[in-house]
Amino acid sequence: MLEAMGSLAAALATALGPRTLLLGAVAFLFFADFLKRRRQKNYPPGPPRLPFVGNFFHLDFKQLHLSLQRVAKKYGNMIRLEMGQYSTVLITGLPLIKEAFVHQGQNFVNRPVMPIHERVFNKNGLIMSNGQIWKEQRRFALTTLKNFGLGRKSLEERIQNEAHFLIQAIGEENGQPFDPHFKINNAVSNIICSITFGERFDYQDDQFQELLRLLDEAMCLQTSVWCHLYNLFPRIMTYLPGQHQTLFSKWEKLKVFVARVIENHKRDWNPAEARDFIDAYLKEMEKHKGNATSSFQEENLISSTLDLFIAGTETTSTTLRWGLLYMALYPEIQEKVQAEIDRVLGQSQQLSMAARECMPYTNAVIHEVQRMGNIVPLNVPREVTVDTTLGGYHLPKGCMVLTNLTALHRDPAEWATPDTFNPEHFLEDGQFKKREAFLPFSVGKRNCLGEQLARTELFLFFTSLVQKFTFRPPNSEKLSLNFRMSLTLSPVSHCLCAVPRT
Ligand code: HEM
Ligand SMILES: *[C@@H]1O[C@H](CO)[C@@H](O)[C@H](O)[C@H]1NC(C)=O
Numbered sequence: 001m002l003e004a005m006g007s008l009a010a011a012l013a014t015a016l017g018p019r020t021l022l023l024g025a026v027a028f029l030f031f032a033d034f035l036k037r038r039r040q041k042n043y044p045p046g047p048p049r050l051p052f053v054g055n056f057f058h059l060d061f062k063q064l065h066l067s068l069q070r071v072a073k074k075y076g077n078m079i080r081l082e083m084g085q086y087s088t089v090l091i092t093g094l095p096l097i098k099e100a101f102v103h104q105g106q107n108f109v110n111r112p113v114m115p116i117h118e119r120v121f122n123k124n125g126l127i128m129s130n131g132q133i134w135k136e137q138r139r140f141a142l143t144t145l146k147n148f149g150l151g152r153k154s155l156e157e158r159i160q161n162e163a164h165f166l167i168q169a170i171g172e173e174n175g176q177p178f179d180p181h182f183k184i185n186n187a188v189s190n191i192i193c194s195i196t197f198g199e200r201f202d203y204q205d206d207q208f209q210e211l212l213r214l215l216d217e218a219m220c221l222q223t224s225v226w227c228h229l230y231n232l233f234p235r236i237m238t239y240l241p242g243q244h245q246t247l248f249s250k251w252e253k254l255k256v257f258v259a260r261v262i263e264n265h266k267r268d269w270n271p272a273e274a275r276d277f278i279d280a281y282l283k284e285m286e287k288h289k290g291n292a293t294s295s296f297q298e299e300n301l302i303s304s305t306l307d308l309f310i311a312g313t314e315t316t317s318t319t320l321r322w323g324l325l326y327m328a329l330y331p332e333i334q335e336k337v338q339a340e341i342d343r344v345l346g347q348s349q350q351l352s353m354a355a356r357e358c359m360p361y362t363n364a365v366i367h368e369v370q371r372m373g374n375i376v377p378l379n380v381p382r383e384v385t386v387d388t389t390l391g392g393y394h395l396p397k398g399c400m401v402l403t404n405l406t407a408l409h410r411d412p413a414e415w416a417t418p419d420t421f422n423p424e425h426f427l428e429d430g431q432f433k434k435r436e437a438f439l440p441f442s443v444g445k446r447n448c449l450g451e452q453l454a455r456t457e458l459f460l461f462f463t464s465l466v467q468k469f470t471f472r473p474p475n476s477e478k479l480s481l482n483f484r485m486s487l488t489l490s491p492v493s494h495c496l497c498a499v500p501r502t
């Protein structure tokens with residue numbers, strides 16, 4: 001058959017000339033691609049797509065969420081985008097998001113497995129896994145986080161302790177301009193480190209600083225054009241040099257670090273007394289030993305631990321950095337927070353979660369920081385598990401789903417001053433008011449696993465810092481709310497002054 005086609009092609013080439021033949025081949029491929037698209041009925045509307053690469057060139061990857069925004073304005077609450085072989089639907093508005101993630105949660109519970117993640121994580125771990133692996137790893141992680149202090153006193157003590165170290169380190173700056181990025185990153189990371197690895201790392205620890213930098217760079221590289229190209233053409237890109245290769249080597253280093261910590265744990269492991277997440281996991285592996293279908297294997301231990309480290313470091317510390325930046329930019333709001341702290345606790349008494357009940361203004365400020373910071377603007381992608389109908393449109397199995405959290409957090413119908421920092425959004429008659437259109441941690445079965453931990457950290461760290469310091473812009477620098485697009489939206493590099501309050 002192939003031979004017959006080969007000789008037919010040769011005969012045609014002689015008859016028509018190679019250029020005509022090439023044109024014919026291209027026309028045929030366009031036509032086949034068109035037929036393939038036409039088969040999908042009642043699919044949400046979207047911009048016209050190019051064959052093979054889809055809407056790839058409609059998007060500016062450095063500001064992905066902004067270029068998508070232009071598209072969304074034109075096509076409505078559910079829009080379709082095609083990228084190579086990936087169909088993507090962008091959902092806007094609380095009713096549709098709730099319908100998808102809560103009422104039809106089961107159909108939207110998966111994550112799309114991109115070639116990048118497949119290469120790095122091999123479908124393991126917590127964040128990018130699916131099916132049985134995800135179910136087992138998530139259940140275990142939730143239970144274990146609970147056992148190591150989530151919602152219990154010991155976690156609060158860990159954070160109070162760390163806040164103390166952070167205050168000391170910031171105090172050493174003597175009110176002079178400094179870049180708070182890596183100190184805050186280190187302090188926040190120490191909480192998840194103490195839960196997973198059983199230890200915290202000193203702010204002077206060069207090796208750990210190196211690791212945090214590695215993580216930061218990996219997050220940033222992830223959004224490079226190279227990585228998008230790898231996702232579209234993995235088999236070709238594997239052989240080409242580029243930033244995707246740098247990313248792989250950074251991930252490898254992060255994995256080696258975690259693997260080394262695990263080896264150390266194995267050496268002095270005592271099954272009777274689990275010190276941390278890794279110890280508890282080793283025990284779980286023992287329980288499932290010999291069961292080849294169980295997901296409690298070394299590979300998942302490394303991936304799940306790394307996932308907790310990644311998710312538990314970057315997000316919370318970025319939010320905290322936005323918080324201090326907003327305080328420096330809105331001195332009168334910072335003063336009100338300090339007045340509330342002084343009224344409830346004074347300037348020296350230790351902060352605790354119990355105090356939050358008496359601090360509605362501070363609580364509202366932290367929520368407003370999350371609303372405006374909006375650090376995961378398009379949520380973490382989901383994937384449709386079976387053919388599904390949503391908002392009257394057909395979504396085929398395997399379709400990728402993004403949700404527009406920016407739309408929710410900046411909806412003029414929900415917020416009095418959507419584009420201005422204003423804690424009154426979360427206050428009513430001086431009391432804290434919950435808002436439905438506030439979903440920084442997303443919703444449903446696959447929502448943020450660390451929400452409670454993050455909220456505890458945000459309250460204790462933020463309040464302890466503002467209790468001890470007044471954050472101010474340096475005389476020489478104009479602070480801005482410009483952001484850097486990485487896996488999260490984070491403030492651009494900046495310096496602050498932390499002026500001691502007493
Ligand atoms: C301010 C801080 C944080 C924000 C804004 C945040 C936000 C999110 C969001 C939007 C998702 C996607 C949920 C979805 O698909 O519906 C997510 C997932 C996740 N988060 Fe967080 N997160 C934060 C802190 C943390 C912390 C401290 C941890 C540490 C335990 C954590 C662990 C995770 C994990 C493991 C997932 C994946 C869950 C899954 O796929 O089942 N997060 N987070
Ligand atoms: C082996 O693991 C699978 C998946 O976790 C589980 O469904 C099954 O019950 C286990 N088998 C035994 C014998 O424990």
Ligand SMILES: *[C@@H]1O[C@H](CO)[C@@H](O)[C@H](O)[C@H]1NC(C)=O
Nearest residue numbers: 065068069072073404406407
């Ligand atoms: C998200 O919603 C905002 C506010 O409605 C809108 O301006 C924007 O077009 C949407 N962004 C994306 C990425 O679709």
